[in-house]
Amino acid sequence: MAEHRSMQRAALLDAARSLLSEGGTEALTFPALAERTGLARSSVYEYFRSRAAVVEELCEVDFPVWAAEVEAAMAAVEGPAGKVEAYVRQQLALVGDRRHRAVVAISAGELDEGAREKIRAAHGGLVTMLGGALRELGHRQPRLAAMLLQGVVDAAVRRIELGAAEDPEEITAAAVDMALRGVLGADAAPDA
Numbered sequence: 001m002a003e004h005r006s007m008q009r010a011a012l013l014d015a016a017r018s019l020l021s022e023g024g025t026e027a028l029t030f031p032a033l034a035e036r037t038g039l040a041r042s043s044v045y046e047y048f049r050s051r052a053a054v055v056e057e058l059c060e061v062d063f064p065v066w067a068a069e070v071e072a073a074m075a076a077v078e079g080p081a082g083k084v085e086a087y088v089r090q091q092l093a094l095v096g097d098r099r100h101r102a103v104v105a106i107s108a109g110e111l112d113e114g115a116r117e118k119i120r121a122a123h124g125g126l127v128t129m130l131g132g133a134l135r136e137l138g139h140r141q142p143r144l145a146a147m148l149l150q151g152v153v154d155a156a157v158r159r160i161e162l163g164a165a166e167d168p169e170e171i172t173a174a175a176v177d178m179a180l181r182g183v184l185g186a187d188a189a190p191d192a
Helices: 002-023 030-037 041-047 051-075 080-093 098-108 113-136 142-161 168-181
Strands: none
Touching: 002 030, 002 041, 002 051, 030 041, 051 080, 051 113, 080 113, 080 142, 080 168, 113 142, 142 168
């Protein structure tokens, strides 16, 4: 019985990932979850008391996995500049992954404090790692720079997901360039 409940809970979470990646937080409803899993709507309430509870559990399950993938990419390269580049590239490489798209949708949506806290904790570990690499590069405000750099990554994620005119690799290269060289980039010359 416990194994059956665990399987149903996993199926509900998987359905929630699909709904979030397809339609954002508005698509995540209990009727939609029931329809996707073949469960009665009342059964969905046996597993989750609210939509926020579904989101909170997805944060608990998926954020650490996603963060671990970024952390592993950073650990696999040498030098602080390589780590900054890996931080950007790995997040953008995960854009097509349904789990990552659900995480992005959750981040963009209205969250209760519990879910927001779990997201902050997962992001906090990554920002700390990135801040360490930026500190090694000699940045005077590594934590602030790391948080701002995450904003660049988030914008690049949205651009790729929108199917922008630029190729995803072009967007990734621009984000990496901005991360490592600032807005002037390697090809730009400052106005004299």
